[in-house]
Each structure stands twice: as structure tokens, then as C-alpha cells.
Amino acid sequence: EAGVVQSPRYKIIEKKQPVAFWCNPISGHNTLYWYRQNLGQGPELLIRYENEEAVDDSQLPKDRFSAERLKGVDSTLKIQPAELGDSAVYLCASSSGLLLDFGSGTRLTVV
Amino acid sequence: QKEVEQNSGPLSVPEGAIASLNCTYSDRGSQSFFWYRQYSGKSPELIMFIYSNGDKEDGRFTAQLNKASQYVSLLIRDSQPSDSATYLCAVNLIIQGAQKLVFGQGTRLTINP
Numbered sequence: 001e002a003g004v005v006q007s008p009r010y011k012i013i014e015k016k017q018p019v020a021f022w023c024n025p026i027s028g029h030n031t032l033y034w035y036r037q038n039l040g041q042g043p044e045l046l047i048r049y050e051n052e053e054a055v056d057d058s059q060l061p062k063d064r065f066s067a068e069r070l071k072g073v074d075s076t077l078k079i080q081p082a083e084l085g086d087s088a089v090y091l092c093a094s095s096s097g098l099l100l101d102f103g104s105g106t107r108l109t110v111v
Numbered sequence: 112q113k114e115v116e117q118n119s120g121p122l123s124v125p126e127g128a129i130a131s132l133n134c135t136y137s138d139r140g141s142q143s144f145f146w147y148r149q150y151s152g153k154s155p156e157l158i159m160f161i162y163s164n165g166d167k168e169d170g171r172f173t174a175q176l177n178k179a180s181q182y183v184s185l186l187i188r189d190s191q192p193s194d195s196a197t198y199l200c201a202v203n204l205i206i207q208g209a210q211k212l213v214f215g216q217g218t219r220l221t222i223n224p
Contacts, residue, residue, distance in 0.1 A: 033212075040119070042199050042214030043155065056209055091154055098143050098203060100212070102154040 004103035012109045018080035021106045025094030035091040117215035130187040134200030143203035144183045190222045
């Protein structure tokens with residue numbers, strides 16, 4: 001069984017540019033999460049989806065971040081415009097209960 | 112007080128010894144507790160979960176939960192160099208009426224041969 005697939009693996013962009021990340025969860029997992037992990041810190045939840053509904057986006061900086069999960073499967077996370085402080089690893093995870101499976105993450109560097 | 116707190120380390124343990132990793136949490140109503148292992152440059156992987164007070168053993172790993180003290184720990188017996196990683200504690204908290212899985216900052220563990 002394929003795990004959670006994320007792309008791209010790495011991304012380097014200049015500040016003020018837009019960037020998008022893509023996630024394909026494990027088949028059958030209705031819950032999808034986007035986390036941000038800064039160096040030396042634990043993952044912090046940005047948004048959680050139950051099927052196609054965003055049920056927790058309280059930590060998503062909505063002025064520049066947006067996310068969607070069309071048809072309740074794949075999801076994209078977008079940042080526009082990116083700031084230097086957005087440099088981090090963006091992790092997607094999915095679950096069918098409380099046990100999360102993480103993707104390999106996208107390491108974003110904003111220069 | 113942080114919602115989930117861990118000592119960031121680094122924690123250095125000789126090979127073959129017991130490594131003890133600790134985590135405290137703020138929400139007395141929390142019911143679910145998880146330990147994830149994260150190798151450098153990799154994503155977190157679940158190694159243990161515990162829901163009830165007491166100990167839960169899985170191979171060389173033992174999770175211990177004390178809800179009265181709001182404390183959860185992970186013991187690694189017969190530590191191996193391959194256990195060197197960052198260990199993340201995660202707790203299912205109730206925040207503003209909704210369940211949220213919150214991670215601690217992680218403890219970096221180094222097993223010395």
C-alpha cells in the first residue's frame with residue numbers, strides 16, 4: 001500500500017512569490033492534515049480536513065495561506081505571497097482514526 | 112505553560128542502557144497519547160500509543176502514562192545506535208471544544224556506541 005505522497009520534496013523561492021504543495025493521502029483515509037515544522041520544533045497543525053470539509057483551520061494564517069481538498073482526496077496548500085519566515089518543512093498526514101501517517105514533507109526555503 | 116512539553120535535550124545514552132524520555136501535558140481531560148520517532152531529514156513515524164494509565168510494552172519500547180500527574184514517558188531498553196533520533200510526544204487535547212493532536216518540541220536522543 002502506498003503511503004502519503006507529497007510533492008515537491010524541496011522548493012526554493014524568492015520572497016513575495018507564490019508556492020503550492022500537493023498531497024495524496026492513503027486510500028480510504030478520510031482525515032487529512034497539513035502541519036508545519038520549524039527546525040528544532042515539533043509539527044504545528046495548520047489545517048485538518050474531514051473528507052472535503054476543513055474542520056480546524058484556526059492556526060492557518062489566512063491572509064497568505066489557503067488550502068483545498070477537492071473531492072475529499074488530494075489536497076493542495078498554497079502560500080501567496082511567501083515570506084522569509086515561511087521557511088519550514090510542510091508535512092501532510094492522513095488518518096482513518098487517531099493514528100497519523102505522515103508524508104515525506106516538502107522543505108520550503110524562502111530567500 | 113505549553114500544552115505539551117518535552118525536554119529538548121540532547122539526551123545522550125550509552126549503547127545497551129535504558130533511555131528515558133519524558134513529556135508533560137496541560138489538559139487533564141486528554142485521553143490519547145502518542146510517541147513518534149523522527150530521524151534527521153525524515154518525517155515522523157508512530158512507534159507507540161497509549162490510552163490507559165500504566166505501562167504498555169512493545170518490544171524494547173515501553174510507554175508509561177500517569178494521568179493524575181499529566182505525565183507520559185517512553186522507555187527504550189537495550190538502546191541501539193539506530194535509536195538515535197528525535198522523539199516527539201503528541202497528545203490529543205480538547206481546545207475550544209475540539210480535539211486537536213498537539214506535538215511537543217521533541218527530545219533529541221543520541222545513543223553512543
